[in-house]
Amino acid sequence: MASEFALAGRTAEAIDCLEAALARTRSDRERPANTSLLARVAGLHCDAAGRLSQAALYSEEAAATEERDPLPLLALADVRWRSGSTDSARSCLDRAESLARSLADEDALRMVANIRSAWAGESSGG
Secondary structure, rough: HHHHHOOOOOOOHHHHHHHHHHHHHOOOOOOOOOHHHHHHHHHHHHHHOHHHHHHHHHHHHHHEEEEEEEEOHHHHHHHHHHHHOOHHHHHHHHHHHHHHHOOOOHHHHHHHHHHHHHHHHHHHHO
């Protein structure tokens, strides 16, 4: 349902649908494998809707439930950077880089490098 809402441009309803699915899993000791994906998608929709604080919460949830994937940490780093939490953003990016190195994930390492480069450009006023 969330995908259908999103495709129809009904972002708020897509987020609500994803939240309902996540809410059903939060009390589970062993959360379903797709929990991180649901949280990541909800975070992306919130980000696209300009709801950065809510995007950060979903990105945190995704990062907490998926310990072997640097992508949720990259998303969280990005949202925190744009929210002005630069120290926290750098910490998330460092954790994502460390995880990507341990997994030999070249794509994630390129993403880390691109983010660092973009942040350096923003910091220097470029």
